[in-house]
Amino acid sequence: MKQYDIYAIGNALVDTEIEVSDADLERFGIQKGFMTLVDEARQNELTDLLQDHLVASRRASGGSACNTVIAASYFGAKTFYSCKLAEDDNGRFYLNDLERAGVDYLPAFAEHPGTSGKCLVLITPDAERTMNTFLGISATVGAEQLHAPAISQAKIIYIEGYLAASDSATEAVCQLKQQGQANGAQIALTFSDPSMVNYCQDNLRTMIGDGVDLLFCNETEALDFTGKSTLAEAVEALKPLCKKFALTLGAKGALVYDGEQSYQIAAHAVQPIDSNGAGDLFAGAFLYAISHGHTFPEAGALASLASATLVTQFGPRLDPTQYEAIRQQVLGA
Template identity: 35%
Template structure:
């Protein structure tokens, strides 16, 4: 097998995140799902945007956030996702290319606007996400660069994008291409509601051996297995995927890889400012080690360090030198 050009290629929603601070009363008044992620139509997105206070805009999208972390950790990455040829689409394209990620998906000339995620952050740092997928939900299989997919060691897929039918077909095709090229497939479940809707698909993929690395949090794991006991759920899923990574917020994370198990505590942090992107950056830290053959516990520690950095500030992407932080903590 030839050496791949990319360490990781990801397919996901191309979004611009719009942040605002709010109170718990605002969450109730606006009828938001506190701490969760809700999909919006364009009318509801406009309504919530008009209700936001002062905002900060940053390029986002779960898989794109993970790639941003990986690129900052020195890995060669590529992204496939759909934007419109509008202002937000230009912002997203500039931002992802500026950090060295290959992004060649052709922009839409018309159709839905570029997607956005309206994020309300309460004083405890909890984020409530409200997402208008926009152009992202019309990503067709024809937009895939199959050569790039075959030339990446790991294909990383975002569960959020499994919900719309057209991108789901595109990701199924991407899995076929990666498998044919002898590459690994990593999958992040993204949110329990995605599993509620498509859990049968995910369980079938695990049974068929199509997922090599699965990222979940403990709530998603319980939804996936239908089991309330964490350890029972871990045992059930780890028997079906070569690498299982399960995060547990302040209780750290575990990973099971081909029968080997490792656990780490959460990294201490002075203040949680915004939990947006914590799971995305944990995946980035973990994959930065896994892609280079690091021991399982080190991969988890990398993930915990990256997650701690991102929750110390607004926004889903690193602002500090995470490579230096990892080098200092791991010696």
């Protein structure tokens, strides 16, 4: 029996959320709804400009794959996370967050001089999240962050699309895929953000290589990646690249494909206030469910309810007490 349900690699970022208006984004020259990589000076400039705005949540350990494995862990999965952190306050905070969630990691990944990555998450009244990210030491994630013993003990390898912004991380992902496949793991990948599809597609395609077992993406990413004009066309264009997929559709729910049949997953009518982390939580709930023997429709239902619950509150993840209640509501005791 494998020790880990999920082994993941991603950028380690400490999130800070701030409520802003569309006018604020326009005034500061920020592209809405996208992740933009910035240097530390630009991020500090934005923080200063927005210092009189309401900080909507406490800081949280973030990054797409981190949010996903923490969610999966709270649902009951055994997880391991590879990343790169500095020996600073944010790095120590980040590791404490992983430990609270029960996520395993290698301490040596955090023993580096420098600055840990930070993400300024700007939330507009329509609940859209816009991210300005300073990668810090995460910009140099590479093969040395891979932990072969944990990889060999994982059922599923989960890869964050944001790593496509780095050539060293892209190479590490290719090595990770090879090691995982050699040990019988399923390979799952998320596109993470439209910016990765639009500006880092060559590295994304390198990561995908001859295909992955499971792809997570949203409708915009699917259309942009395939260059198709309709969702149906995009779905058919994605199938040669992935054996299975989970495609989120916002208020329209999700479409999941188990390799043989597609299933429409119903949405939940909620009043959203913050979409930050919703896709990551969807993936975490979904991966937990399929790694514990549940069907794609069951996994989709769990992921849909979890992400719908998340968008009604601030922050990239649920309160620890919410996961079990959601799991029982969908999957039973």
